[in-house]
Amino acid sequence: MLSEYFSAVDFLVLKPVILLTLFGVGVMLTDLLLEERHRYLSAVTALVGLGFAGVQMWMIQSQMRQAEVNELEAFRGAVRLDHFGIFFFWIFLISSAIAILLAIRYLEIEQEHHGEYYALILFATVGMILLAIGTDLITLFVSLELMVISVYILTGFLRRDRRSNEAALKYLLLGAFSTGILAYGMSLLYGLSNSTNLEEIAFAISQRPAGDPVVLLAVITVATGLFFKVGAVPFHQWLPDAYEGAPTSITAFMSVGPKAAAFAFLLRMFMLPLGPAREQWLPLLIGVAVATMTLGNLAAVSQSNVKRLLAYSAISHVGYILLGLVSGNDTGLKGIAIYLLVYAFMNMGAFAVVVAMRRRDLIGDEIDDMAGLMYKSPTAAVLMMIFLLSLAGIPPTAGFLGKYFIFLSLIESQHFTLAVIAVLYVAVALYYYFRIVAVMFMREPVDWELPTLAPGIRIALGVTAAMTLIIGLYPEPFIQIVSRTVLP
């Protein structure tokens, strides 16, 4: 019976996702049975779930290698597991794992340690994975909703904290609004092509006359929705508030996992269905990218809160990543992939240090709270410096590599002016990142003790720092991986 509708490949492709869902439900159930002090077991369960999903994906990959297939299509073309999707899968897995590691002690201090946190992260991960491998408008839309709704709840997870509530509400309202616009754009795409399959839509659009107003309208609405999700200017207003208000571990998560997922979605949309209309969206994209870099970088300069500063810097990074799409060649797409990969490590690392600063009587997210960190915890200070250097794009850290490919792609596609603007903002970025460094290294410490780092935070810091340096110093294997992650 079932086999009429489903094939073995369908199950194979979905196995990691099914596992994650089961573990998510499992965490919610077992959490009821756990005492307060055993709550960390929920985190462990969630990590085990991620581990299983990872092993499963590893097995799928090796099967694909043996069979020498580059992609698996499932559910009659609604889902396509290719190198692009697999690459993003690993970014999601890493960011979810680190978000869980960071949360254990943090949520205890916030007195909001509930298993739902871990379950929601797993659900969000499911949404992200499907978003990266989906090739059908309905699949994509549903996975997008699964992801963002989980993140809305996580943003407001500190239910007694006003900032967190406000952030969640703002994020929810603006997010719903943007989803509406996106849905409208998708309906136009459907109307143009009579199909929800991305490739069929692409074909239908390529048949339309150049400068067709309906195509233009579809491009604008879909792009608006997508720009909202990645936080590009002028659709970025939700981002700083959401980042500042959310629990720091979730800020770290949001800035990496869901953002990478939104980018995977955006790339698929722009390369496949909207690909034939490239000439129509290119000027729009250039404008958005430049505005995003400009606003992100200039607004970050005057922030006094580390989370807010990193939020604005996150906006500026979106601008850089969009530049890769502007050039649209192989190097550019490679650059986007590398950028998202290194961004996952360096940004989560920076947030991990902010999480480590949290104590019962100190929120620790003001720049001034970091004064004299070098005296108290040289390790934390030096690691933070490495993350910030990497975010600014100074070699030999990983961040330089991402920027390197983006700049090179701009040169290759003859966008010299854009390249000059992009490199000059590196100096602006360095200025605000080094405000934090200056406070950490050159100010006298205020009299508080840094709590000993929790094991979860230690692991997270160790992994992110190691990867930031390894990718920076020996990037060859990572470039190889990314080179295989060809076009979506």
Added chain:
Amino acid sequence: MWFSNHILSVVLFLPLAGAILLMFLPKESKDLIRWTANVAGFAGFLVSLPLVFWFDSANGEFQFVEKASWIPSIGANYALGIDGISLLLVMLTTVLGFLAILSSWTAIEERVKEYYVFMLVLQAGMLGVFMSLDFFLFYVFWEVMLVPMYFLIGIWGGPRKLYAAIKFFLYTLVGSVLMLLGILTLYFWNHGQTGQYSFDIVTLSNMTNLPANYQIWIFLAFFVGFAIKVPMFPFHTWLPDAHVEAPTAGSVILAGVLLKMGTYGFVRFSLPMLPEAARDPRIVSFMVTLSIIGIIYGALVSLMQTDWKKLVAYSSVSHLGFCTLGIFALNPNGLSGSIIQQINHGISTGGLFLIVGLIYERRHTREIAQFSGLSTVMPVYATLFMIMAMSSLGLPTLNGFIGEFVILQGAYEENWVWAAFGAAGIVLGACYLLWLYQRTMFGTIDNPKNKDLKDLSFREVMTLVPLVIWAFWIGLYPKPFFTVLEKPVQKIVQRVRPDYYAARGVPAPAPRAGLNAPGNPAQTRGQ
């Protein structure tokens, strides 16, 4: 032998190894840290000595070459090698690096461990810049070295240290990211021509048929990067701040070595990689004008200073103006004079900063008006100061004279007006240095605080003696230095002005594989 095959790597990584070792020492045992750092610095100098003896100056190619694949997919290699130009700068770095560390013994009391770690990392970064034969690797070192310098100024600097540190960092960074775009454009062009991704400096220096308008744009991108570093006239404003606020050793390194990276960049990259742009009359007159403005302006501003250290800082602008003037005379005399003058500047300005540092450590002020008649209480100090000042102002028998003379010779060959301005700069240089010397050393001691100043200790003398010896060596017997430079300079001149040697009836240097592209008509005439 392993050592002789990897000597450059050893020289490069020894300071880094020292820095890593320091990180594991307890921060309370300051003397242990000082000894370790000094030993590491001295060892760094010792291992670099064989370079001098093993270097074959008859060979114009890069020597001690090491090459290992690093990032094959983008064509970046770990490639090191030196020619005569880099040899001199590497030696300058190892000598000044050690002296800077030695001079910090009593000057640095706070956060000693971090200080020496940053010094040694900085040392490795600078050496890497001069040794790299791969543009990607070069860029990595070029940027890496900003970080320790930022901290050296920012933590151990004077009252406005934070401002000076970030200003230094941002200025240099703006220049270097624009330079990165230039590098990427060259790289991309080379790929389009040969189908191969390569950052190899030798390959890129032999590229032919890069269109002239591309060359000009890339030249300008490089120019911003290097001119800020030198610093050339309108880009010099970071320098006085950085120098005045930096601790003594920081200033020594900054003036002695860091500024040379800019001039080195012009010589190593701008000229051979972009020959048409470099000989473009507009570019040449632009560069020479900025150099001359730098020479005169730097000297005049020095004359006006009331702060001892700021005076020396501005004199750097003037002296580096000579170096760039020499480079853009684009003839063998100008170029080799410029490189000699870069070494000279490292010796004499490095020495002068040490001199200022010694008095600052004693009196905690650098106001020139606070001092007079110091020669009566500190005769040794006064003598050493005299030698360094004379070396800086270009007295014959000392090094400065040789460099400036040869540069002026080169400049005169092209245009006597350039030489005339240069000579005026030398006169002004004599003015501000002699006046400084007169005001501080001669006369009677008016200020009671200066009455009991102690003369130099043995360690302090030893920080200056090597520089004095080197100054006399170049002043009295500069031949070895010019011999070392001869081949690489010929190579550059031949590349930038293929008809230079032919027009003067001088036999051109023997063609080498790769350098002279076959079918270059100017080249054939040259032989």
